[in-house]
Amino acid sequence: xxxxxxMEQVPDxxxxxVIAPSGTDLDRDAVSYVINEYDDHALEEAxxxxxxxxDEVVAxxxxxxxxxxxxxxxxxxxxxxxxIKVTGDFEGAWLxxxxxxxxxxPVIKELDPRLVLTGVQAPDDLDGQLAPTLSALLGWPHAxxxxxxxxxxxxxxxxxxxxAGITMTLELELPAVLGxxxxxxxxxxxxxxxxxxxxREASIETREVEPVGDLAPSLMRLRFPxxxxxxxxxxxxxxxxxxxxxxxxxxRGLL
Amino acid sequence: xxxxxxxxxxxxERDTAIVEGVDISGPWNRMFGQRVIWDYTPDLIQEIAQLxxxxxxxxxxxxxxxxxxxxxxxxxxxxxRKLYRRAQTGINLLESPDLWLCTTCANCLRVCPKQVxxxxxxxxxxxxAMLTGRAIPAELQEALExxxxxxxxxxxxxxxxxxxxxxAGVPVPILHQxxxxxxxxxxxxxxxxxxxRGIDASIALARIFHALGLDFAILGxxxxxxxxxxxLAGERGLFEMLAEENIRTLSKYEFQHIVxxxxxxxxxxxKHYPKLGGQYDVWHYTTLLARELPRLQPxxxxxxxxxxxxxxPCYLGRHNGEYDAPRLLLQALPGVExxxxxxxxxxxxxxxxxxxxxxLDSFAAGHQRRRLSEERVLEAASTGADTLVVCxxxxxxxxxxxxxxxxxxxxxxxxxxxxxLAEAMGLIGEGTA
Numbered sequence: 242x243x244x245x246x247x248m249e250q251v252p253d254x255x256x257x258x259v260i261a262p263s264g265t266d267l268d269r270d271a272v273s274y275v276i277n278e279y280d281d282h283a284l285e286e287a288x289x290x291x292x293x294x295x296d297e298v299v300a301x302x303x304x305x306x307x308x309x310x311x312x313x314x315x316x317x318x319x320x321x322x323x324x325i326k327v328t329g330d331f332e333g334a335w336l337x338x339x340x341x342x343x344x345x346x347p348v349i350k351e352l353d354p355r356l357v358l359t360g361v362q363a364p365d366d367l368d369g370q371l372a373p374t375l376s377a378l379l380g381w382p383h384a385x386x387x388x389x390x391x392x393x394x395x396x397x398x399x400x401x402x403x404x405a406g407i408t409m410t411l412e413l414e415l416p417a418v419l420g421x422x423x424x425x426x427x428x429x430x431x432x433x434x435x436x437x438x439x440x441r442e443a444s445i446e447t448r449e450v451e452p453v454g455d456l457a458p459s460l461m462r463l464r465f466p467x468x469x470x471x472x473x474x475x476x477x478x479x480x481x482x483x484x485x486x487x488x489x490x491x492x493r494g495l496l
Numbered sequence: 497x498x499x500x501x502x503x504x505x506x507x508x509e510r511d512t513a514i515v516e517g518v519d520i521s522g523p524w525n526r527m528f529g530q531r532v533i534w535d536y537t538p539d540l541i542q543e544i545a546q547l548x549x550x551x552x553x554x555x556x557x558x559x560x561x562x563x564x565x566x567x568x569x570x571x572x573x574x575x576x577r578k579l580y581r582r583a584q585t586g587i588n589l590l591e592s593p594d595l596w597l598c599t600t601c602a603n604c605l606r607v608c609p610k611q612v613x614x615x616x617x618x619x620x621x622x623x624x625a626m627l628t629g630r631a632i633p634a635e636l637q638e639a640l641e642x643x644x645x646x647x648x649x650x651x652x653x654x655x656x657x658x659x660x661x662x663x664a665g666v667p668v669p670i671l672h673q674x675x676x677x678x679x680x681x682x683x684x685x686x687x688x689x690x691x692x693r694g695i696d697a698s699i700a701l702a703r704i705f706h707a708l709g710l711d712f713a714i715l716g717x718x719x720x721x722x723x724x725x726x727x728l729a730g731e732r733g734l735f736e737m738l739a740e741e742n743i744r745t746l747s748k749y750e751f752q753h754i755v756x757x758x759x760x761x762x763x764x765x766x767k768h769y770p771k772l773g774g775q776y777d778v779w780h781y782t783t784l785l786a787r788e789l790p791r792l793q794p795x796x797x798x799x800x801x802x803x804x805x806x807x808x809p810c811y812l813g814r815h816n817g818e819y820d821a822p823r824l825l826l827q828a829l830p831g832v833e834x835x836x837x838x839x840x841x842x843x844x845x846x847x848x849x850x851x852x853x854x855x856l857d858s859f860a861a862g863h864q865r866r867r868l869s870e871e872r873v874l875e876a877a878s879t880g881a882d883t884l885v886v887c888x889x890x891x892x893x894x895x896x897x898x899x900x901x902x903x904x905x906x907x908x909x910x911x912x913x914x915x916x917l918a919e920a921m922g923l924i925g926e927g928t929a
Binding site: 253255256257275320427429430431432433434435436437 | 623626627629631632634637640641644645646651652653654655730731732733734736737
């Protein structure tokens with residue numbers, strides 16, 4: 242049986258981001274992309290599930306950057322059996338989460354999986370809407386903020402984080418959709434020689450799609466957060482620093 | 497452990513043992529039954545020795561010469577002989593912490609009558625562990641992922657690689673800007689480009705090159721890690737990827753020689769890039785500066801009142817045979833008194849950073865009484881030196897941390913040979929650039 246992992250590339254914030262002259266986009270030539278770190282955890286969780294059940298992991302992504310291949314080859318090298326990229330005329334567009342879900346649903350239906358995993362959120366989906374939207378469009382049950390999972394007796398048991406260190410375990414009927422916060426273990430390492438071997442031997446399947454409706458949210462202006470006040474470093478000896486600290490706390494009415 | 501391998505035939509232990517009225521009960525009263533020699537299977541030795549490059553693992557005849565010269569055994573329980581013996585008794589190297597403790601310093605190979613070569617065995621075994629999906633220490637994984645993503649193990653943006661140049665105070669030409677042939681291409685490497693103390697040494701060296709009127713330039717943001725330590729940590733594929741990219745970049749420019757800051761880059765360019773089509777005339781900066789001594793000597797005008805000792809980098813000394821150039825430079829420094837440590841030259845101790853050790857510091861520390869860098873710093877302090885001089889970019893940060901953790905702070909400073917030369921030339925102040 243099949244477990245689908247939905248993966249997305251996002252701008253790498255280690256590199257300095259540059260806003261394009263248009264003011265409504267990043268300078269795409271200066272951006273480099275990395276896999277959304279939660280999606281990397283979703284892949285790891287899927288591989289761990291598949292190792293226990295013998296399922297086949299299929300990595301699926303929408304190629305909005307033209308550079309998705311590297312991420313999919315890495316997924317194959319780690320143990321995914323197939324990789325599929327959804328291609329189309331997305332250049333220069335930031336897909337809305339709903340549009341992304343609409344593009345992914347036909348591919349997921351075609352694969353007929355018993356489980357779909359994706360990252361709980363992404364820099365362009367901080368609300369974590371992808372997993373619930375997929376679940377709504379597919380009509381399948383869903384859990385998010387998942388930190389471990391297990392397939393047994395025709396259900397998936399997903400442990401999810403609530404608050405204050407409390408976790409909850411849900412039992413979902415299959416097929417189901419999980420938004421993964423963290424895999425049970427850190428995402429595995431795959432040596433580059435294995436990735437290069439996969440790049441020579443394996444291939445990535447493509448599904449060409451027509452853009453659906455209004456793909457991108459209409460962006461009015463992109464800007465860096467305004468710099469707010471700076472931290473103040475207290476200097477001097479211990480008692481001078483303590484005096485200053487008390488003064489500051491008093492000034493704020495905390496003492 | 498392989499269940500097929502039986503460790504001992506029988507174990508006897510007295511619950512209580514009283515000798516002449518004294519109770520000496522305890523695990524020291526345990527005895528192991530003898531086991532006949534054919535109970536030892538060669539399977540786990542063969543599992544390593546069948547890997548390309550690791551054949552010599554099986555040649556060990558247990559003479560034990562390697563153990564006392566192994567820098568890891570000095571602070572722990574290690575050595576090629578022990579690894580072989582452990583494999584015989586059922587411990588799989590691929591699953592043992594031992595796999596990650598070797599720094600490929602090559603001191604064992606120097607004394608081994610059978611030429612058991614850990615410098616080749618370790619990378620092969622580590623690669624096999626990675627290919628078979630065994631977990632690798634998290635800190636190493638992060639360094640390898642950073643190298644693959646950004647071209648440096650620190651995870652710094654590629655564009656920042658040339659940022660230090662602005663602080664150099666002298667022109668440091670960058671090839672993609674000047675577009676002209678140069679005599680010397682200076683391969684700066686990662687730590688000298690990004691690490692604050694590495695940058696100090698880079699600035700010092702840039703000023704020395706400038707004062708000598710050397711026709712040099714750097715690659716800047718186009719340079720990627722030479723990759724030698726990643727290769728030794730088991731990432732041959734990553735090394736090949738980096739080497740192919742670097743060779744492609746170098747082919748765009750005209751230069752006569754390469755001068756490197758990092759002995760690990762020297763090793764990669766001399767021994768491994770040629771196999772991938774990159775043939776260069778490569779010099780370590782100490783070798784180049786020692787050759788330039790007739791021109792350098794008159795510029796060393798300031799007397800430095802230091803008592804110094806010198807740490808031979810494994811990849812400059814044992815791996816590439818250069819022991820004299822750094823010493824010639826130190827002896828040329830006016831006012832400096834130079835003392836050797838007991839373990840020097842061919843028998844030099846290791847800082848612990850080689851062979852991937854740079855990115856296994858916490859992991860290795862968990863299996864050793866003290867870090868190799870700490871052992872070395874204590875040895876340096878015991879000579880009465882006030883300055884430990886280095887010429888490998890891994891060492892400054894490793895030894896400075898060790899100076900703090902061993903409590904010799906204030907007694908011993910760590911400085912790159914370029915920093916001392918630049919100070920004697922009046923190009924930088926005392927301390928750092």
